[in-house]
Amino acid sequence: MKVRDGGRPFGSGNGRKVEAMAQFMDVHRGMQGITADQLMEAHQADLAIEKDESVHFERAWADPEAGLVYCLSEAPSAEAVQRIHERAGHKADEIHAVPLSV
Known part of the structure; x- marks a missing residue:
């Protein structure tokens, strides 16, 4: 697994630094033929336990032909x-920090 971390501190307005939740995009390979129901089931499995690690899975996408699944999350x-x-x-093959978005 390749991991690129990207927690970003920001000012809280009172002079203290607070650790912001970073965004991550992860990639799962080898998912050829995944269906919408299977993608939803996997996403729901993540949502059911995400609080244990202070993670929030925002969204998931799949390309069944290419066998790729992508998940966007906020996490420490x-x-x-x-x-x-x-x-x-469903272990991720790659996890990338998303330090900039528009």
Whole structure:
């Protein structure tokens, strides 16, 4: 698994630094033929236990022909994302920090 972490501190307005939740995009390979029902089932498995690691899975996408699944999450670390995916039964092949979005 490749992991790129990206927690971003920000000012809380009172002079203290607070750790912001970072966003992550992860990739699952080898998912050829995945159906919408299977994608929803996997996403629900993550949602059921995400709080254990202070993770929130926002959305999931799939390309059944290419066998790729992508998940967008907010989490304290890429490792926390991976721990939830592993417990839910679908370890990510790559996890990338998303430090900038528009």
